[in-house]
Amino acid sequence: MQEKRNSIMKNVFHLFYSTALSSMMNAAALIVLASFINKGVYGKFSVVLAFAMIMAYMAEAGLNQIVLREGAKKEASVTAIMASFIKLRLLLTAFSLLIGFLLIHWWYQGDKEFIILSYALILPLVIGISMQSISITYFQMKEKMQYSGYIRIVSSILLIAFIMVGKWFAINAIVVFFLYGSAYMAAGCFGIYLTMRDQVFSFKTPFYKEIRKNWLPFMVTGFLFILLPQIGPIILEHTLSWSEIGYFAVAYRIPQALQQVPFIIAGAFYPVLFRLFEAGDHQGHVNKSITQVKLMGLVGMLAALPFFHLSDIVINLLFGEKWMGASMLLKILSLVMVFQGLSIAIGDGLTTRALQKRRMTVQGMAVVSGLILYTVCSKEYGLAGAAVAGVLVEGILLIGLLCRHPDRASLFKRAVFPYLTFFFVGLWLIESFFSSVPLLAFVIHLAWVLSLIWLDKEWRRKGWGVWKEVPLFRKWKTKFRKEAHDGAS
Numbered sequence: 253m254q255e256k257r258n259s260i261m262k263n264v265f266h267l268f269y270s271t272a273l274s275s276m277m278n279a280a281a282l283i284v285l286a287s288f289i290n291k292g293v294y295g296k297f298s299v300v301l302a303f304a305m306i307m308a309y310m311a312e313a314g315l316n317q318i319v320l321r322e323g324a325k326k327e328a329s330v331t332a333i334m335a336s337f338i339k340l341r342l343l344l345t346a347f348s349l350l351i352g353f354l355l356i357h358w359w360y361q362g363d364k365e366f367i368i369l370s371y372a373l374i375l376p377l378v379i380g381i382s383m384q385s386i387s388i389t390y391f392q393m394k395e396k397m398q399y400s401g402y403i404r405i406v407s408s409i410l411l412i413a414f415i416m417v418g419k420w421f422a423i424n425a426i427v428v429f430f431l432y433g434s435a436y437m438a439a440g441c442f443g444i445y446l447t448m449r450d451q452v453f454s455f456k457t458p459f460y461k462e463i464r465k466n467w468l469p470f471m472v473t474g475f476l477f478i479l480l481p482q483i484g485p486i487i488l489e490h491t492l493s494w495s496e497i498g499y500f501a502v503a504y505r506i507p508q509a510l511q512q513v514p515f516i517i518a519g520a521f522y523p524v525l526f527r528l529f530e531a532g533d534h535q536g537h538v539n540k541s542i543t544q545v546k547l548m549g550l551v552g553m554l555a556a557l558p559f560f561h562l563s564d565i566v567i568n569l570l571f572g573e574k575w576m577g578a579s580m581l582l583k584i585l586s587l588v589m590v591f592q593g594l595s596i597a598i599g600d601g602l603t604t605r606a607l608q609k610r611r612m613t614v615q616g617m618a619v620v621s622g623l624i625l626y627t628v629c630s631k632e633y634g635l636a637g638a639a640v641a642g643v644l645v646e647g648i649l650l651i652g653l654l655c656r657h658p659d660r661a662s663l664f665k666r667a668v669f670p671y672l673t674f675f676f677v678g679l680w681l682i683e684s685f686f687s688s689v690p691l692l693a694f695v696i697h698l699a700w701v702l703s704l705i706w707l708d709k710e711w712r713r714k715g716w717g718v719w720k721e722v723p724l725f726r727k728w729k730t731k732f733r734k735e736a737h738d739g740a741s
Contacts, residue, residue, distance in 0.1 A: 270401025277408035278509045281415045281432075282502075283570045288419045289428070291498035291574075296366060297373075297429065298501030299489050302482035303352060304374045304433070308381040309478035310348030314471035315340055316389045317603060318463055321526055323393035334390055335457035345382045349375070372426045376433035380407075383440025387447040395523055399446055407439030476615035477599075480622060480645065481508060487626040488638055500638055502571060503581035507589050510555045517548055518596050525604035538659050541601040545594055545667040546708065552593025553675050553701050559586035560679075561694035577635075584639035590675060591646035594668055598653045605658070614652035621648050674704060 286294055319337050323330065352374065360366045384403055391399040414435045418428035484504065488497050521544045528537040559566060563583040567575055602611045622645040629637030654660050654668060678700040686693040705711045 274404040274408035275509045277412050281412040282505050284415045291495040295494035295497035298485045300370050300373050302485045304377045307348045307352040308378045311345040311382045332460040335453045336460040336463050373429040373433045376437040380436030380440040384443045387443030390447050403443040406442050410438050411435035472612045476619050483622050491630040499578045503578040507586050545597040548593040548597040549671045552589045556586040556589040561690045581639045587643045588646050591650045595650040610656040618649040
């Protein structure tokens with residue numbers, strides 16, 4: 253008997269509320285952290301965190317997507333796949349920590365404080381993320397996203413709790429960095445507990461050889477994907493001061509945390525897209541991809557609105573006057589979410605059609621563009637130039653992925669062009685007339701973007717289908733038909 257799986261909408265619901273909660277708590281942790289450490293230390297924190305995220309990906313190396321690909325096959329053995337996955341993750345985690353710390357010692361050999369801070373944050377964080385990733389990937393393969401949500405929420409709760417301990421006891425930066433990383437490790441232990449409770453894996457299980465098939469494109473693509481948002485702080489460390497990097501980090505971390513919302517929605521579509529491709533249903537894959545692009549584009553736009561129109565209010569309310577220099581940066585960088593939601597969805601369409609090499613090539617071009625743009629723009633225009641560079645890189649990535657997609661005409665005509673045009677025309681009109689009243693501008697633009705749900709025929713049809721399944725509506729409809737039948741009799 254086949255195990256029951258959640259529907260896409262149910263998975264999206266579970267992941268959406270869990271990601272919304274975890275994103276808010278992650279943002280709260282950053283706010284608390286910024287409130288009691290100075291700008292220079294916060295700048296160092298952002299650079300160390302960038303290294304940690306890169307090393308955490310090196311410990312994953314694209315295996316998550318390989319596991320989902322193999323798990324989508326009808327004859328797949330979950331036990332064999334996961335046992336092999338865990339073995340490889342252990343080896344990769346050890347390798348990434350070794351290589352990462354060798355590079356840090358080489359690049360920052362004159363800054364002992366930076367090296368010590370790196371160990372304090374990176375060791376527990378990378379190990380913790382690896383543990384979480386194993387569990388989240390398992391439940392994603394089983395299409396039981398509620399458990400992935402539980403892991404993320406627990407991770408965020410622990411993160412803010414550990415940071416609060418650091419603030420209450422006025423602990424020095426090294427211990428605070430260690431507490432930050434330890435929150436991820438504790439949540440990783442919780443994730444492993446949930447996984448082992450659902451299914452036990454044995455290391456004696458024979459290695460699942462198919463997991464190595466086309467691994468390299470997945471590995472390189474994933475590395476480039478995680479590198480893209482991290483190159484900003486690393487490059488800026490060579491062109492700006494630590495305090496200026498602190499401002500950039502404050503502005504960038506908020507939209508970066510919220511970018512997880514469209515990314516998690518992608519996680520709900522991933523196994524379904526793989527399954528459609530494996531079944532040879534090309535048209536079904538295209539239609540589902542277009543739906544994903546629309547949904548993630550819409551979510552990215554909605555997430556960007558408050559930070560674009562209310563950036564002054566957000567920075568002042570959350571971080572205080574000492575961080576107001578990050579306000580304009582937040583306004584600019586909020587647009588990253590608009591482009592990234594679309595690009596992730598289009599990239600997933602390539603990945604789930606065994607066209608990962610195309611995604612890899614485009615992301616490589618985006619990383620090279622990022623290195624150039626961050627360096628040139630930050631040198632010439634300072635912090636504002638760095639923020640614009642971040643948006644330009646995402647725009648380049650979106651254009652490249654769209655151009656390399658086999659169904660680019662359908663995606664462009666039915667999703668990318670109408671959605672982006674609608675958003676930016678509204679942005680231009682509203683900024684032209686209501687920029688002096690940011691709260692009103694936000695409300696009008698929010699209503700403008702939400703109207704897409706009604707204007708798009710697909711969303712109207714889906715919305716009506718969902719409404720018809722509401723128990724109260726079904727009861728009313730049955731009663732109405734009965735009365736009509738009785739009246740006719």
